[in-house]
Amino acid sequence: xxxxxxxxxxxxxxxxxxxxxxxxxxxxxxxxxxxxxxxxxxxxxxxxxxxxxxxxxxxxxxxxxxxxxxxxxxxxxxxxxxxxxxxxxxxxxxxxxxxxxxxxxxxxxxxxxxxxxxxxxxxxxxxxxxxxxxxxxxxxxxxxxxxxxxxxxxxxxxxxxxxxxxxxxxxxxxxxxxxxxxxxxxxxxxxxxxxxxxxxxxxxxxxxxxxxxxxxxxxxxxxxxxxxxxxxxxxxxxxxxxxxxxxxxxxxxxxxxxxxxxxxxxxxxxxxxxxxxxxxxxxxxxxxxxxxxxxxxxxxxxxxxxxxxxxxxxxxxxxxxxxxxxxxxxxxxxxxxxxxxxxxxxxxxxxxxxxxxxxx
Amino acid sequence: xxxxxxxxxxxxxxxxxxxxxxxxxxxxxxxxxxxxxxxxxxxxxxxxxxxxxxxxxxxxxxxxxxxxxxxxxxxxxxxxxxxxxxxxxxxxxxxxxxxxxxxxxxxxxxxxxxxxxxxxxxxxxxxxxxxxxxxxxxxxxxxxxxxxxxxxxxxxxxxxxxxxxxxxxxxxxxxxxxxxxxxxxxxxxxxxxxxxxxxxxxxxxxxxxxxxxxxxxxxxxxxxxxxxxxxxxxxxxxxxxxxxxxxxxxxxxxxxxxxxxxxxxxxxxxxxxxxxxxxxxxxxxxxxxxxxxxxxxxxxxxxxxxxxxxxxxxxxxxxxxxxxxxxxxxxxxxxxxxxxxxxxxxxxxxxxxxxxxxxxxxxxxxxxxxxxxxxxxxxxxxxxxxxxxxxxxxxxxxxxxxxxxxxxxxxxxxxxxxxxxxxxxxxxxxxxxxxxxxxxxxxxxxxxxxxxxxxxxxxxxxxxxxxxxxxxxxxxxxxxxxxxxxxx
Numbered sequence: 001x002x003x004x005x006x007x008x009x010x011x012x013x014x015x016x017x018x019x020x021x022x023x024x025x026x027x028x029x030x031x032x033x034x035x036x037x038x039x040x041x042x043x044x045x046x047x048x049x050x051x052x053x054x055x056x057x058x059x060x061x062x063x064x065x066x067x068x069x070x071x072x073x074x075x076x077x078x079x080x081x082x083x084x085x086x087x088x089x090x091x092x093x094x095x096x097x098x099x100x101x102x103x104x105x106x107x108x109x110x111x112x113x114x115x116x117x118x119x120x121x122x123x124x125x126x127x128x129x130x131x132x133x134x135x136x137x138x139x140x141x142x143x144x145x146x147x148x149x150x151x152x153x154x155x156x157x158x159x160x161x162x163x164x165x166x167x168x169x170x171x172x173x174x175x176x177x178x179x180x181x182x183x184x185x186x187x188x189x190x191x192x193x194x195x196x197x198x199x200x201x202x203x204x205x206x207x208x209x210x211x212x213x214x215x216x217x218x219x220x221x222x223x224x225x226x227x228x229x230x231x232x233x234x235x236x237x238x239x240x241x242x243x244x245x246x247x248x249x250x251x252x253x254x255x256x257x258x259x260x261x262x263x264x265x266x267x268x269x270x271x272x273x274x275x276x277x278x279x280x281x282x283x284x285x286x287x288x289x290x291x292x293x294x295x296x297x298x299x300x301x302x303x304x305x306x307x308x309x310x311x312x313x314x315x316x317x318x319x320x321x322x323x324x325x326x327x328x329x330x331x332x333x334x335x336x337x338x339x340x341x342x343x344x345x346x347x348x349x350x351x352x353x354x355x356x357x358x359x360x
Numbered sequence: 361x362x363x364x365x366x367x368x369x370x371x372x373x374x375x376x377x378x379x380x381x382x383x384x385x386x387x388x389x390x391x392x393x394x395x396x397x398x399x400x401x402x403x404x405x406x407x408x409x410x411x412x413x414x415x416x417x418x419x420x421x422x423x424x425x426x427x428x429x430x431x432x433x434x435x436x437x438x439x440x441x442x443x444x445x446x447x448x449x450x451x452x453x454x455x456x457x458x459x460x461x462x463x464x465x466x467x468x469x470x471x472x473x474x475x476x477x478x479x480x481x482x483x484x485x486x487x488x489x490x491x492x493x494x495x496x497x498x499x500x501x502x503x504x505x506x507x508x509x510x511x512x513x514x515x516x517x518x519x520x521x522x523x524x525x526x527x528x529x530x531x532x533x534x535x536x537x538x539x540x541x542x543x544x545x546x547x548x549x550x551x552x553x554x555x556x557x558x559x560x561x562x563x564x565x566x567x568x569x570x571x572x573x574x575x576x577x578x579x580x581x582x583x584x585x586x587x588x589x590x591x592x593x594x595x596x597x598x599x600x601x602x603x604x605x606x607x608x609x610x611x612x613x614x615x616x617x618x619x620x621x622x623x624x625x626x627x628x629x630x631x632x633x634x635x636x637x638x639x640x641x642x643x644x645x646x647x648x649x650x651x652x653x654x655x656x657x658x659x660x661x662x663x664x665x666x667x668x669x670x671x672x673x674x675x676x677x678x679x680x681x682x683x684x685x686x687x688x689x690x691x692x693x694x695x696x697x698x699x700x701x702x703x704x705x706x707x708x709x710x711x712x713x714x715x716x717x718x719x720x721x722x723x724x725x726x727x728x729x730x731x732x733x734x735x736x737x738x739x740x741x742x743x744x745x746x747x748x749x750x751x752x753x754x755x756x757x758x759x760x761x762x763x764x765x766x767x768x769x770x771x772x773x774x775x776x777x778x779x780x781x782x783x784x785x786x787x788x789x790x791x792x793x794x795x796x797x798x799x800x801x802x803x804x805x806x807x808x809x810x811x812x813x814x815x816x817x818x819x820x821x822x823x824x825x826x827x828x829x830x831x832x833x834x835x836x837x838x839x840x841x842x843x844x845x846x847x848x
Contacts, residue, residue: 032733033505034800035711036632040733054640056798057735066735067767142659144640145552211642241558243582244750245742247798250735263764277765283738284751334743334796335578336550336557 004201005186006194008172012052015175016044016099018189023134024094027062029055041098050100052138058105058253058326059098063129064112067277068092070125070260074271085266093128100138104149104326106161108253109135114318115256125276134181137162138173141204142211146327148340151215154324157205169200176201218321221343222312228346229308235300238342241335244299246280248329248337249306254322257281281305307342369423369489371397373482374409378436380428382472384482392479395486398426405429406467407440411451412762415777418460419770421497424489427467428481433838434471441469442836449843450784450813450833457715457809458777459723463488464495468846484848498770501721503729508710508802509717515676519667520626521649526690527572530595530623533688535564537593537619544593544621545583547576553647554634554656558583561593570595573649574671577628579603579790582745584613591617597625599674601683602788602824603745608685609827610786610834612748622689624682627667627675632800634670638663673710674791685827711794711805712812730801731769731776740793740803741779746786754778780806785814785833788824817842 007015020026030042031051038056042048071089078084098105109130116126140147140156149155159165163182166173174194177183194201228234249255259279264272279286282303287296296302314322323339330338375381381402387394403409406429414425427448429441448467455462466485470478534544538561548559548569556575561567580594581603596604604620607613638644638658646657653666668676682693708716715723741747741755755763755775762778763771779793780803787807794804814821818832819842 032799033507034730034733035508035794035797035802035804036800037636038733038799040799057733065767067765142640143642145642145644213642240560243739243742245738245796247737247739247796250737251798259765261758261765263766273766275765277767280738283756285756330551332737332739332798334739334792336555338551338557 003177003183003186004194004198005175005189005191006172006197007175007191011191012173013050015189015191016050017046019097019099019136019185020044020046022095022185022188023097025096026099027059027096028099029053041101044099052100054102054140054144055105056328056332057251058108058328059101060105060108060112060253062096062098063109063126063133064116064256064258064278067275068125070274070276072271072273073266075266077267091125091128093132095132096129097134097136099136100166101135101162102140102326103137103154103156103158103160103162104147104324105253106135106137107149107154107158107324108161108326109133110161111254111314111320111322111324112256114320118318134163134185135161136164136166136175138166138168139205140208141168142208143213144327146331147325148215148327149325150209150212151218151340152321152323152325156208156212167201167204169197169204174198174201216344216347218311218343221347222315224346224350225308225312227350229304229312231349232300234346234349235304238345239300239303239337242282242299242303242337243334244282244302245334246282247332247334248339249280249282250278251328251332253324253326253328254310255280257286259286281309303342307339311343368397369486369494370421371399371424371426371486371489372417372422373398373400373426373428374403374406374413375400376406376429376436376441377402377404379430379434379472380406380470380478383428383470383474383478386472386475387478387482390475392475394479394482397486397489398482405435405437405440406444406448407435407437409444409448411447411781412778414451414465415455415458415774415781416762418455418464418495419498419774421495423492423495424464424466424485426465426481426485428470429467431469431471434469439836442838443833445840445843446817446833446836447784449817450810451781453813453817454781454784454810456720457723457806458773459498459720459727460495461492461720463492466846468848481848496721496724498724498728498773501724501728503732503769504722504725505729506714506718506722506726509713511673511710512676512707513668515627515668515671516679517681518626519671519675520651521654521667522573522623522626523649525572525623527570527623529690530572530621530688531567531570533690534561534567534570534593534595534621537688538562538564538567540591541593541619542587542590544595544619545580546570546595546621547572547578547580550575552644554638554644572623574627574629574654574667577631577672577795579743579745579792581607582743582792584745585748585750588613589617591619593619593621595621596683596686597622597628598680598683599625599678599788599790600745601685603790604824605685605827606746606786606788606824606831607748609824609829609831615827619688620683620686622683622686624691624693625678626681627671627678629665629670630672631795634665637665637670672791672795674789677709684825709804709808711802712808714802715805715809727773728769731772733799734769734772734801735799736767736772736775737798739796739798740776743792743796744779744783745790745792746783746788747779776803776806779803780810783807784810785818785821785831786823787811
């Protein structure tokens with residue numbers, strides 16, 4: 001059996017239908033009405049409509065939920081003995097398929113993997129979900145005004161992080177298996193062989209690449225940012241418009257910071273839960289210390305942290321950017337703050353002021 | 361609250377320490393027979409009852425909430441219940457927009473000697489709650505989406521791109537004023553000619569970047585709180601100016617520090633609609649503004665954006681082009697021509713019209729569906745020019761612990777209620793909260809409803825129209841002509 005299957009545009013729901021029995025949960029891009037249209041990954045049930053548009057919210061919640069219960073606890077009084085504490089760890093990890101994510105979403109999952117799975121401690125909550133996850137991506141037909149995936153080393157047709165890659169061609173879609181898991185799934189779906197369509201696929205992917213504007217060279221951006229790190233005027237200037245809301249982090253497929261809180265009273269009949277929820281570095285609570293001191297008291301320092309983490313510190317630790325170039329931070333920013341502009345300004349700053357080189 | 365298995369319902373009573381709690385005590389001492397559904401929470405004064413306590417109780421499963429304080433003019437602290445009366449009446453009228461029957465909440469006055477009256481109040485209110493039955497739970501309602509209705513078809517004032525406005529004169533004026541100011545905030549072109557971003561002008565050459573037109577959607581008054589005590593200039597649209605006036609009303613900005621610039625605004629884009637028209641693109645160029653529409657080249661295809669269709673609904677309903685409060689402005693205000701069109705301005709905006717057209721149960725389903733997709737990014741809060749707590753929002757605090765981190769739609773709806781209620785009588789309906797929401801949640805409906813309640817109760821009050829007015833919830837009247845109190 002070949003690694004390629006061919007299906008017509010009408011067969012997309014059929015593909016989901018045939019994949020679905022192998023999973024407990026299938027997340028598909030779903031259009032939402034409202035004062036403006038948005039697309040979110042929602043659980044699929046037979047017959048529910050599937051949008052193939054790039055989702056407003058990345059699918060990272062499948063492995064890193066907005067909020068998850070780490071364990072629940074309860075203290076029960078005992079008239080004879082000391083109060084008894086019970087702890088119940090909860091790991092919720094259904095077998096999940098993410099359908100029609102974009103290459104930047106899939107790369108985002110790879111970026112999350114490093115800190116959660118490859119550091120000293122493996123995060124059991126993340127690992128359980130990641131282990132049972134299968135990703136089908138749809139390559140982008142073109143670039144778009146906000147995205148810059150080719151700046152950070154991938155592109156509209158990248159296949160990293162995907163088990164199956166779909167590519168739109170004139171007469172339909174070609175599904176390409178990228179992993180053993182993907183190959184087995186595709187075989188079970190039994191669509192027509194698509195090997196003869198490979199030239200068309202390559203052509204579509206090439207056309208997508210050709211629609212992109214040239215990217216600047218970011219190979220030295222970590223040292224460029226290191227040189228600008230102490231220049232507070234630079235960061236203040238670049239972040240004047242920021243509202244410190246944190247939309248950029250919540251819509252980011254690669255932001256993985258979290259906070260842990262205890263909710264509920266251990267001695268109540270319901271007990272309490274220890275929750276882990278997504279946090280954002282734009283919030284003052286993110287860094288405020290118990291003493292009341294806040295090492296990042298203003299938005300310039302908070303945004304500096306976000307930018308340098310993505311292109312400097314993460315790169316120094318893991319050898320890659322913590323950014324998949326999806327552009328959601330630009331698109332969803334209420335004031336259109338552009339992370340690309342900050343990077344370019346940092347580059348311009350170091351080239352224009354050679355005396356600053358070497359870090360100051 | 362734990363589940364109640366008997367026929368009792370769950371009623372929470374907030375009683376003031378000095379009168380109503382004493383009244384309840386008097387009734388008890390007199391062995392007056394009372395229903396047992398009420399759970400009493402003693403508070404120092406009815407003025408201490410934050411309307412959020414009541415919403416929280418109702419969200420967490422209370423079937424009814426009763427607030428009782430000293431009779432007006434009889435408050436232990438002189439005026440606490442006068443403030444409470446205004447807040448509680450606003451809340452009572454606000455509850456139905458969330459899908460909660462307003463009869464589930466009552467407030468009244470019982471003095472310490474009125475044991476009999478207390479017995480009557482408790483009995484009547486409990487009967488009322490029993491006749492309504494157990495409160496429907498948000499958790500039990502299936503989420504349901506509803507489509508927004510039509511917008512006003514003809515704008516009250518003619519829309520346009522404002523490209524013929526005297527921008528050059530404005531720039532000269534800003535350059536002249538700049539030496540005395542730390543910064544002047546306006547707009548410049550953003551990532552492409554169809555998107556603007558805020559511009560911070562500190563040097564004369566920055567001023568040349570200033571643009572005027574339908575892309576200037578942001579309310580730059582939002583930045584004012586960052587510059588408190590600094591000499592700043594703002595370039596304002598008429599609607600943004602209302603936010604500045606409201607901040608002046610609340611003494612959160614000082615008039616001497618501000619230099620306000622303006623040109624007549626002819627409407628700004630609704631980017632939700634614009635994005636739907638132009639779709640995904642790589643190259644956008646050649647934006648042309650004509651009398652009635654903007655045309656733009658998107659990846660080689662020409663797209664037309666007629667203003668009446670692609671501008672914000674607030675712009676269609678706008679009745680003033682130039683701010684009332686401004687230091688330097690150019691151009692003329694055609695407001696006078698629009699007097700006869702007031703009627704359509706009084707019709708409901710589409711978000712509110714939609715929610716008002718639904719039954720209580722449908723409203724719960726609507727809010728559930730809407731808030732389920734909220735990802736708590738906080739853009740609505742931080743883009744609001746009236747959200748002045750900034751880093752100290754009560755939704756973030758652990759003590760008091762108003763909100764949990766649990767990611768449920770009810771917590772997220774409660775956050776919206778916090779925002780809306782903290783804006784009661786202060787919101788100028790600039791719409792930044794809703795514009796900023798990346799998921800298009802029609803949260804403006806809550807603010808629109810509150811504004812209409814406030815306007816109805818307090819003689820047509822509109823936030824941000826007169827710097828000398830005191831916002832209605834920051835003051836009181838001994839007699840409230842529009843507040844009808846319960847006759848029991």
